[in-house]
Amino acid sequence: MTDNDSRERAKRFARMLMQQAAWPAAVVVAANILTPLAASARGAFETWPAAVALSVAAASAVAVLALSTLLAFDALLFRLMASHEDEASSGAAVDDMLARMRLKPIPSAIRQFDDRVAGTRRLLTRQRAALGLFVVMLFAAGFWAPR
Template identity: 60%
Template structure:
């Protein structure tokens, strides 16, 4: 991959990650702020299954927010990688930062950009699963429970 193509791909992926980290976090924060109000207005706070739904929504919200923070951190790492002249030096810079932060041991050779993107896509899939659990729990606690 040429240097310009590598920088463009890493930059586009970082921008996409910021978007993918922001919108679920925004929906989760908004949903968690209105969930108790909606449940109490419907009288669902006295139903045990509705309370379990609210607790599941709160727990999955924490997981979604955690994944959003991780994706934001990854976006910053991809922007750092894109700021370097070539893929090898960008990958080495990321590995150096992660080793200094004691998050990962320094590898013998930097991983290529496509491997890093694949790992972040797995993290993105986990965030989407946690977001789906949040949506189901939120709808269950706030709207589907009988009065």
């Protein structure tokens, strides 16, 4: 793969990560604005199963927002990688930045681009699981709310 291809892959991945960080966070924020209005109108806090479901939904909402923040940070790191000429210098720049921010020590060997992508995809999977739990718990709270 040429250096231009790796830069283009990093740019595309960073763009995709920003989108994947933004829309779940927007869904959670919108739902958290609308849910208390609907829940109080229907008396959802009066039954313990609905209250528990709303509490679990709130906790998973926090997880979605935290993971969205991590994905946005990773997107910025991939943009940094895209600004360098080759894969080795881009990986070294990211490792140097993380070390200067005291988030990670400088590794003995530079991680490959595909390894970094795999780690970020694991974060995406966790975010989707938390978003799924959030949606299921909102529906469960609606199911258990008094009519």
